[in-house]
Amino acid sequence: xxxxxxxxxTNSIRQLICDxxxxxxxKIQKDVEITRLGEGISKTGKLNNNAIQRSxxxxxxxxxxAQEKGAEVIYAFATSAMRDAKNKDAFFEQIGKLGLEVExxxxxxxxxFGYIGAVMGVNKEDALVLDIGGGSTELAYKxxxxxxxxxxxxxxxxxxxxxxxDPPTTEEYDEIRLHIIDAVVNSIDKYKExxxxxxxxxxxxxxxxxxxxxxxxxxxxxxxxxxxxEEIKRILDKFMSVTLEERKKIFGLQPQRADIIIxxxxxxxxxxxxxxxxxxxxxxxxxxxxxxxxxxGEFKL
Numbered sequence: 001x002x003x004x005x006x007x008x009x010t011n012s013i014r015q016l017i018c019d020x021x022x023x024x025x026x027k028i029q030k031d032v033e034i035t036r037l038g039e040g041i042s043k044t045g046k047l048n049n050n051a052i053q054r055s056x057x058x059x060x061x062x063x064x065x066a067q068e069k070g071a072e073v074i075y076a077f078a079t080s081a082m083r084d085a086k087n088k089d090a091f092f093e094q095i096g097k098l099g100l101e102v103e104x105x106x107x108x109x110x111x112x113f114g115y116i117g118a119v120m121g122v123n124k125e126d127a128l129v130l131d132i133g134g135g136s137t138e139l140a141y142k143x144x145x146x147x148x149x150x151x152x153x154x155x156x157x158x159x160x161x162x163x164x165x166d167p168p169t170t171e172e173y174d175e176i177r178l179h180i181i182d183a184v185v186n187s188i189d190k191y192k193e194x195x196x197x198x199x200x201x202x203x204x205x206x207x208x209x210x211x212x213x214x215x216x217x218x219x220x221x222x223x224x225x226x227x228x229x230e231e232i233k234r235i236l237d238k239f240m241s242v243t244l245e246e247r248k249k250i251f252g253l254q255p256q257r258a259d260i261i262i263x264x265x266x267x268x269x270x271x272x273x274x275x276x277x278x279x280x281x282x283x284x285x286x287x288x289x290x291x292x293x294x295x296x297g298e299f300k301l
Contacts, residue, residue: 001073002028003296004066005288006059008078008102010038011134011156011260012202013055015062016288017069022298023120025289028069030219032202033058034256038081038135042157046087056094063098075295076102079110080135080154107136107150113290115140115148116299118198121285122224127196130280131287132203132267134260139184139191139271146301147190151183155203155264166244168262173240176263180270188274197277199227200286202257203264208282209252210235217252223284229272236265 001021007014013035017028035054041047059076066074082088082104095102105113114131119142131138134156140148162168162176208225209217239247239262248255272280293299 001296002069002071003292004062004069004071004074005291006062006074006076007288007291008037008055008059008076008082009134010041010079010081010136010154011036011257013037013058013062014288015066016292017066017071018289018292020292020297023293025292025297029065030288031062031065034254036134036156038084038156040160041081041084041135042160045084047081047085047091049090052091052094055091056098059095059100060098063100073296074100075291076100077105077291078102079105080107080133080152080157083107084135107138108148110136110287111138111140111148111150113287113294114138114200115142115290116293116301117285117287117290118200118283120293120299121283121289122198122281124196124198124281126194127198127281128191128194128275129198129200130204130268130271132199132201132264137267137271139187141191141194142301143193149187151187153180153183153267155260155267158263158266159260163263167240167242167247170240173262173266176266177270180267181274184271184274188271192275194275197272197275197280198283199268199280200283201264203261203268204280204282205284206253206257206261207232207235207265207268210250211252213251215251219284222282225282226279227282228279229269229277232265232269232272236262236269239265
């Protein structure tokens with residue numbers, strides 16, 4: 001069966017077109033477009049019209065591509081920005097014109113999708129999965145029981161809340177770090193028995209690309225990459241030492257992500273430190289693959 005899955009996130013809209021047979025996925029195409037749907041939502045509680053329009057245009061293009069590629073089913077789901085938006089009806093009014101139904105998934109379902117995609121992608125079942133998004137961050141692990149948790153900390157959300165200077169000040173970074181600790185400290189102990197950690201989401205894949213100084217992004221080079229904590233610190237220092245315009249020129253860093261990458265890196269580094277992990281495995285398989293496996297495959301936890 002040919003499936004198209006569309007992830008409508010706070011920072012980006014992503015699409016996976018693939019064939020699925022039981023637990024086997026054959027990828028046809030995977031795309032991402034940064035639309036910043038959740039722009040300003042942490043302050044206003046509402047999606048702004050420009051962000052809605054940008055996102056609708058990308059979704060419409062993805063739907064047409066899926067149809068051209070012969071997708072039998074299109075499954076679209078939305079995450080943090082849509083969970084928070086008071087005016088989500090304005091978005092759904094536009095989506096309705098495309099004939100597309102969108103499921104707003106809760107944080108725990110988002111964690112589940114991310115976990116399934118990551119552990120299948122890197123073939124490490126005994127691992128904690130860390131998913132850093134634009135509006136939220138998820139942790140998921142299957143030990144004696146399946147433990148999953150979503151936190152309202154994301155790269156876009158924390159950038160808008162704390163970063164006012166260019167480049168950000170040490171004080172701003174410290175405020176972000178303390179906010180992250182405060183958000184996760186009461187839940188973090190349940191994950192400390194884990195030996196491996198897999199990272200998914202744009203922040204983590206971007207850091208893997210920057211670490212390898214990739215002029216052109218390569219899913220093959222990023223997937224499975226071992227990103228060490230000391231390397232993350234080195235990259236963060238580089239990000240913090242230059243202006244936004246200078247940051248946009250760093251190999252491996254998409255210019256559209258340059259403004260939020262520091263907050264995203266702060267989330268990653270802080271959680272790794274709290275869990276005493278020295279490295280993280282980067283996965284290109286994420287909640288898109290997880291959604292397909294969970295909804296249309298025969299994957300069982």
